[in-house]
Amino acid sequence: MLTLSPFYQELLAALNRGLVMSLALIVPSAVGGVVIGISAGALRVFGARWLRWLGDGYAALFRGTPLVVQLFVLYFGLPNLGLYLSPYAAAVIGFVLCSGAYQSEYVRGALLSIKRGQYLGAQALGFTGWQTVRWIIVPQAVRRAIHGCGNEIIYLIKYSSLAYIVTCMELTGEGKTVATEYFRFTEVFAIIGLYYLGLVTLAIFVLKRIEQRLFIPGFGHQ
Template sequence: MMFFSKLVTYIPSLLKGLGITLELTLLSAIIGFFAAIFLVVGVLYGNRFFKILCNFIITIIRGTPMMVQLFLIYFGLPGINIKLSPLTAAVIAFIINSSAYQAEYLKGGFMAISKEQIEAAYSIGLNKWDAIRLIVFPQAFRFAIPALSNEIVYLIQYTSVAYTIGLPELFYISKNFASKTYMNLEIYLFIGIIYLIFIYIITKLTDIVEKKLYIPGFDTSHLK
């Protein structure tokens, strides 16, 4: 009970930390999504140069740990005279990281759309980009929603890594609490539960979106 009486005084800063965690998660998920569209269109429909470039970016980002990318941006960039605040550095790092993973999930969605649909689009007079924008993308997005919602769950978990560059998000605040009160086990279990609650809420929300946007009678037989 000692724990909760001490926790009460920390509630305002914990809430602030939670705000930063959610802000970081949402910003990276949303901006990362738009960046991912560029990457995946580059990989699938770009000319040779863009294909190689986008594939290279995705491979490099997915082949290195998130934390290394964060360190390179926050601690590394000052070495070439670019100084960023912890929040900016974290947002940039998470956007870059998430865009590569989201591109991979979207790619799965794009590849699930049968070639006949694109041919049908051409035959009614759409050009390549209109066919992608109006026919392929809306379906590919809906197809990729389960994977994309997983990405949000990953993001909310891995934003805790941003404490290493001094960003006062939820985990940073709980670490502060632990070093002041020495109640390590209690606070980390408590914070773990807080993360679980938010992940539960997010999963429920994305489940609803998934059901709403489910493509009825979507034919994936050509994938097998």
């Protein structure tokens, strides 16, 4: 019977704890990012002028500044204003806002790709502006944006590793603690890389299944 050394026993126990925390970060951040991305993307295309400016400013701010800076502001900066966030809350909020900004750009591009004839045809059938967007435009745009949005979710899985800098001990944070204790960084981070590879592979599988469910033969082809 194979018996692991104390180092590997401690490492795997720590990484499994970190994996649970990573999933607790990734899942709500991915869902929140998609929701904000669709909402912000729609506002940037169909909203009033001030709403479009607001959406553009949001996207520019969170796409134009490093995620690590955003996390530092949320966790270490907001207490200066009397707002205190737990490490988990700061990480999730940071990931949601950053991911949503990128998702909004994919959604915005997909919405703008829908030909104007779709709007005119819906209006001719008696659809209101909201009904046209809700039932005609968004379902088509989602299918066109899904590749970009899925790619952003893959990125989210990997940059969730930054949560440890605000003391949220996820996969990378737990592994770093063990690596520092035993001074065996190469082995620890190689195994951490395998964990992330597994998460990304699983996400790719799920995203492909979603794409297959949403696929409409001939859609998007001239």
